Amino acid sequence: MHLDTNMNEQSPLYTCKAHIFQVDPDTRKSWIPLSIGSVNVQIFHDSVKNVYRILSVDGPKVLINTVITSRMSFTKTSQKFCQWVDSRANHVYGLGFAHENDLTRFMDKFIEVKEAARNALRSSSVDARQTARSESDWSIQSNRTDPTIQLKQENAHLKFALAQSSTNSKKWQEELDLLRNNNAKLTTALHESHANVEEWKRQLQFYRDECSRLRQMVSSRHSPGGGQVNEAHEFKNLLDSADRRNKEQEQKIVQLENQVQRYISQTNSLQDRLAETETNNQNLRNELQRRTPKDSYSNRTLRHSPPNRNHQQLMRLCDLFESKSNDFNQTVNAKTQDLQRLCSQITQNLVEM
Secondary structure (H helix, E strand, O other): OOOOHHHHHOOOOEEEEEEEEEEOOOOOOOEEEOOOOOEEEEEEEEOOOOEEEEEEEEOOEEEEEEEEOOOOOEEEOOOOEEEEEEOOOOEEEEEEOOOHHHHHHHHHHHHHHHHHHHHHHHOOOOOOHHHHHHHHHHHHHHHHOOHHHHHHHHHHHHHHHHHHHHHHHHHHHHHHHHHHHHHHHHHHHHHHHHHHHHHHHHHHHHHHHHHHHHHHHHHOOOOOOHHHHHHHHHHHHHHHHHHHHHHHHHHHHHHHHHHHHHHHHHHHHHHHHHHHHHHHHHHHHHHHHHOOOOHHHHHHHHHHOOOOHHHHHHHHHHHHHHHHHHHHHHHHHHHHHHHHHHHHHHHHHHHHO
16 A cells, blocks of 8 residues: 655645554455554545545555445444444544544545545546445445454454463463472472581581691600601601691681572562562452453443453553563572582582581
8 A cells, every 4th residue: 555645735624633554355244443643643645646535654664555435334333432434445444533523523524525535436437337336346345344243253253362372361270380399399498508507617617627626735745766757757747638628617617608698689689579479370360360251241242342452451451461471480590500509519519518
């Protein structure tokens, strides 16, 4: 779809804001949104070709470029939604307005422009029989899209989306249970590591007492012989070596204590994030329960709002929660690997002692 250059140089006859939709050309049963939000919809008079057009441009993209003919008609399907057939482009367009008054003003302006197009057609020699035939074909297709049938179809799509979201919610609940179990295992391992550190402290104190006792035994020998002197030197060297090892073990124990404290603080942080994730999951459940489709409510909602809006909101909630769950799961896995490395280091230190 292209836009004539001379249209940019003219002032629009009418301008309004609306959401733009198009019937799926493959199925002819569902609507496809062409705009993310409300965009400008304008009516122009092409003075070169002496025709009237409905134009809508969103940035570099031309969303609508429909020539208004004398046989064209608008169909008001709800208080805020209308549709028409563009036989030249073989498309059915729909406009969703924020207020009913906006739709009424647009319809009044269309009737006025349509009458002007009819007068222009009478004064020209354009053969509109092919256009009438194409619009008749499209009218048959359009009539097949009965409003009641369309509402039922959209309601079925909404039910399917809600069922899919419920299935995803169960899957996320299982992942939350798995994260909770991993967090409990990590907390237990940290407590065990803390208990091991206390046990190492008691062993270190025992080695210190033993070293002191050996020093007293060496110092109690006042007149050692030649062999006894060598034995005393050996004892002294052993004691010095034991002191050095004890000091090294003390430094390692201090480092391990610091690591245990860091992991305890990280576990607390993970618990807070787990609580936040559970809160988000509960909010999602509440949102799903609130959006459970009821026949009367769904029909009323679908009449007053564009299709697939609830589905898009649910999908955004699903994507947000799934992203948070994946981030939290990766964090727990990383912390579990760090804890395994810490346990390996603790076991190695025990072997060395």
